[in-house]
Amino acid sequence: MIRGMPGSRTPTPLTVPHAATAQRPAWPELPSAVQDWIVDQLGSPVISAISERSGYTPGFAARLVLADGRRLFAKVAGWGREWLLDSYAKEATKRRTLPDAVPAPELITDARTVIDSVDWQLLIFTEIDGRPPHRPWTVDDIRIAVRTVEAAARALTPAPAGYPWQPLSAELGELSPDKEEMITERFGDHAAEMRELVAALPERCNGTTLVHADLRDDNMIIGADGRGWIVDWNFPLLGRQWIDLVTLLISVRGDGWDADAILAASPLVGPGDREAIDTLLADLALYYAIASGSPEPDGSPYLREHQRWSREVVADWLAERRNWPRGH
Known part of the structure; x- marks a missing residue:
């Protein structure tokens, strides 16, 4: 049960744009070789990619629709941001340890590669229809x-x-x-x-x-x-x-x-x-x-x-x- 009403105290006005705080690259901004690598991992071409605007990290994060009809969520780190590469790699390892009862999207696959001397990390999750x-x-x-x-x-x-x-x-x-x-x-x-x-x-x-x-x-x-x-x-x-x-x-x-x-x-x-x-x-x-x-x-x-x-x-x-x- 939730007690209390919105007017029970004076709110502190939000000072950042709701669900629009992230500055992320869009799918067309990924290097073409990286796009090709991601498609190889997915096994189907990307028809559309809608960037996720919430959050505070600069990695690629988007809802993908594939040519075979699947809908997935992808996170990509690269661009020389070693801290983000490490964070995403550890996230994949940690996510795999979580039991099925945890309300967290399933990690389908993760992969790492080097393209033109730059490291790239990919995480693919089930897409959650939500907001x-x-x-x-x-x-x-x-x-x-x-x-x-x-x-x-x-x-x-x-x-x-x-x-x-x-x-x-x-x-x-x-x-x-x-x-x-x-x-x-x-x-x-x-x-x-x-x-x-x-x-x-x-x-x-x-x-x-x-x-x-x-x-x-x-x-x-x-x-x-x-x-x-x-x-x-x-x-x-x-x-x-x-x-x-x-x-x-x-x-x-x-x-x-x-x-x-x-x-x-x-x-x-x-x-x-x-x-x-x-x-x-x-x-x-x-x-x-x-x-x-x-x-x-x-x-x-x-x-x-x-x-x-x-x-x-x-x-x-x-x-x-x-x-x-x-x-x-």
């Missing part, structure tokens, strides 16, 4: 999304074998110098509390569930049949089963919904999880504050603005939960 969640979020989309996250958590507890999964604290929780600086700058009146929260992350947030660890609205699909799907399994980690629900609800709260009421209604969250959730929010507040001030990345013109929006939403959510003056 990103509406923004602002609607009650129907929230219900589908929450149900999807809960199903994924059940299917991924305990984590599947077949990959050396790392704990959430491998990426979050360290009290690094830049976090110390940001605590002083943005949370000075609550510095000691923030340090205690962040330092407790390994104990409070690591777990035995494989969590997506990058779950936002642009990594979800609302299917035409009413089912939800989670995509882009690039960075899964071992954490508590509610981690993905909290990260997804950042955008839900930003759109004016009562995220805490949704958490309270979920079987993933228990009465003893309040401090642990605050620990995750504290670390995310620092992450977004630091990342949003970094230089603009190549090929992702809206990433920093998205991070600035998330910075404000997470900080406000944490302040409300801790009974701090808002806006510190």
Whole structure:
């Protein structure tokens, strides 16, 4: 059950174009030799390719219609972006370990090649007939999304074998110098509390569930049949089963919904999880504050603005939960 209404709090106006944040190459912009290689992997010519505009990475991502009638989803990395090649290759390996009960599109094939001295990585998935969640979020989309996250958590507890999964604290929780600086700058009146929260992350947030660890609205699909799907399994980690629900609800709260009421209604969250959730929010507040001030990345013109929006939403959510003056 979803409690709370859109008007229960003032929304934080979205500052990036909904489902249009990615700057991706279209099919005709791929080198002809790369197109030929992809067609060879597919086994049929590409009749149409509709680029996916959501997300924040610059790789090729498109819904393909093939001459033999199949409809597939393709992701391609290349253009000398080694970090993206590595990310896509690892995504393929990780996706293959996920059990069938996980609501994630099936990976049909992946391939790697070198064309004109440039590495290229291809991933082919089943195409999901669907769309990103509406923004602002609607009650129907929230219900589908929450149900999807809960199903994924059940299917991924305990984590599947077949990959050396790392704990959430491998990426979050360290009290690094830049976090110390940001605590002083943005949370000075609550510095000691923030340090205690962040330092407790390994104990409070690591777990035995494989969590997506990058779950936002642009990594979800609302299917035409009413089912939800989670995509882009690039960075899964071992954490508590509610981690993905909290990260997804950042955008839900930003759109004016009562995220805490949704958490309270979920079987993933228990009465003893309040401090642990605050620990995750504290670390995310620092992450977004630091990342949003970094230089603009190549090929992702809206990433920093998205991070600035998330910075404000997470900080406000944490302040409300801790009974701090808002806006510190």
